[in-house]
Amino acid sequence: MSESVPTRSNLAPGGGVPPTEHNHPDSAPSAPAVVLVKSWKAPIAFGIFALVSIILFVVFGRDGDSTFRLSTDVDLIQLPAVVLPTRPTGVVVAVLLVLLAVYSAWLVASSRKVRLWVMAVFAVIFLIGFLTWASAGQTIPIPGLLIGTVSLSVPLIFGALGGVISERVGVVNVAIEGQLLAGAFVSAVVASVTGNPYVGLVGAVIAGTLVSFVLAAFSIKYLVDQVIVGVVLNVLVTGLTSFLYSQVLTADPTLLNSPPRFQAVPIPLLSEIPIIGPTLFRQTLIVYLMYIAVAVVFFALFKTKWGLRVRAVGEHPQAADTVGIKVNLTRFWNVSLAGAIAGLGGAYFTLGSVGSFQKEMTAGAGYIALAAVIFGRWDPIRATLAALLFGFATNMQYVLGVIGSPVPSEFLLMLPYVVTIFAVAGLVGRVRGPAAAGKPYVSA
Template identity: 60%
Template sequence: MTTLTEKTPFVPDPDAPVVTSTKGLLKTPIVFGVVTVLVALLLAFKSREGDTTFRIAADTDLFELPEITVPSTPSLATVIVLLAVCTAASALLASRNRRTPLWLVAVFAVLAVVGFLAWAAAGEAVPMVGLLSGSIALAVPLVFGALGGVLGERAGVVNIAIDGQLLFGAFAAAMFGTIVGSPWGGLVAAMCAGALVALVLAFFAINYFVDQVIVGVVLNVLVIGLTSFLFGQVMTENPTGLNDPPHFSRIPIPLLGEIPIIGPVLFRQTILVYIMYVGVGLVAWALYRTKWGLRVRAVGEHPKAADTVGIKVNRTRYTTLIIAGLIAGIGGATYTLVSVPQFGEEMTGGAGYIALAAVIFGRWDPIRATLAALLFGFATNLSGVLSVIGSPVPSQFMLMLPYVVTIIAVAGLVGHSRAPAADGVPYRKG
């Protein structure tokens, strides 16, 4: 039998340019234009008097940075002009059949956020350190879920069951963390719970060729029902013995944690955040720099070609999905071992679907998917911060904000993505 080293199936470079139609290239400038109009409507809707202060320092920083104070209405007007310039530049690039570069998208996003904050927080101070560090914390389950989604889909299996893996992981972490009296015990239980959901998905999708989307949705509903039943029948009967897990505390890293802005945001977090940093790099390295990663991408792109060179397609998909479930389970543990003191029914709030959107937005790449998850985490924390400082934006819109950002992001850039060729396609040998 031919070995992998003798003959390797072709696996497309994920960073290679994607051939995109002019219609697809127009998506980004259209979204830019819509966002620019929405920001301009803020000025027309209600002019806000006063100055907005951006606090960018913390008390424990190595040295203190001054606050930045800007006039609300003039700042918003300036931002609108700059957004219009970015929109025009994106439209010009599309007319020349060129893709809008990522840096221009990032600049546009930052300008839109700054303009919105300058308007919404007029007369108030925005704690930027708290906003950003809270965004990292809220994005942790999304990042782990997105990493699990990237691995599954790179292997050719659509992992719709991310939300079920997160929720079951949160439940297992709360119960077993309470029983053993250790957050580490809860973390291991969460990983096993996520892997169990992934194993069930793999069994039906790989062995019996059941539609992967249907299996994933059913598993999500099943986990919701199961955890809600056990919560009502077991946990509520003995909350101190089954639903009172110890928590991971914040671990500031010496020196690094004292750097202004960067330190409080990145290096004064819990151990799960540091595991996330390592996990993102490890998954990216394994996927693109190891023989195992080559095999995973091969079975996701062309399973028949992979089979002809001796790769066990279904076994590779099984092991990859189980690893993906283990990773997603860590994200579930974040809810009950870091965020809240106990498990609650449907506490993930559909975060698995946002993680799946991050996979698509990130073009099935672990680094890009992580950045997308951080964006959605920022949107979630932004809604909470604006509610605290008394923003004029209705509370209902604040609750919608993370999902609106998800829709805008995916609608604007998904046209530039190409999923693995065999994603969602069962492999029948022979």
């Protein structure tokens, strides 16, 4: 190891070596060394899943072949189906998962961090093994699985974007469920009466905004607890839409609950890309609006003055007020914007998916969107990926049920919620949201 050579810049006045902790009794102690805390969370989780894979894929392995179809019948480029022998594939997957679990344990023991790519590779390998085991002797349509994932994720992504904006500005938005449901109801009625889905889309935006107005008014102006207001709004909108559905919509469903739906609009060339094309580029207008919304919210939140003001108000409202930002006004209008975005997600239920309004049709999507906000660490891109994960878990439940998987139906029904709990509690763990979220601000 080389020694440091004293130079004029590091000599003490008079030419000597400057005093240090070792040669001067009155010198200040050096800064304490940073202690790296080892987290065994990832290795333990990997070990549990590796053990499950051994039990499921090896001990209770299934015979036969599992087929993965990669193209739809209308694809211009037809990819051959992938056929995997079920039991050998399960053994290989189990071995790989054990090796990754050991590797992650070695990383932690060596005071190194388990990188995100290790978790992603582990998750993909386990998923391949599980689908292979569950589809023994059957065929899984991969494009259908992915298309369904995107479709089920659209309301979650819109809701998560609204949640990110609202919480970034300092207001906890538990009312996403109510905003989605209000958007679904109003879009169905308006589009049915006018015969125009575009007008219904505008109605959904207005409905989501109105629900947010109530949330903003009570939580910002009257300083009511934001979580309580959100829960009350969810109950209020659920009860109101259920009553109107039973008493009004069912009386004349042809006039009030038969909205025209947006048709899929394939994008030339892009829609012909194998797997990706049918999944992303043969969608309806609302899905394309979702792509734009994710990009715009991410860019605006982190690259514009508006985003800087929003984040400042959510992190340190006193400092923002000091530099002239009107904290409560900023919160009010951005919570309203969040509701408008969530309202678009509600419109997807009636104008892009189901085609009519049904009682409580959001089925807790707003709460899963809120979980995606936390799982995504209040970042639009990460929250979108989290919403896609929950959508994938939900659609996998349907696909496995159709092919006659041996997985119990009760487990399939709870699969999306198990993934939600595991993702938020197991993968995210302890995270810090915007510092002022949930805290009302009263100007001095």
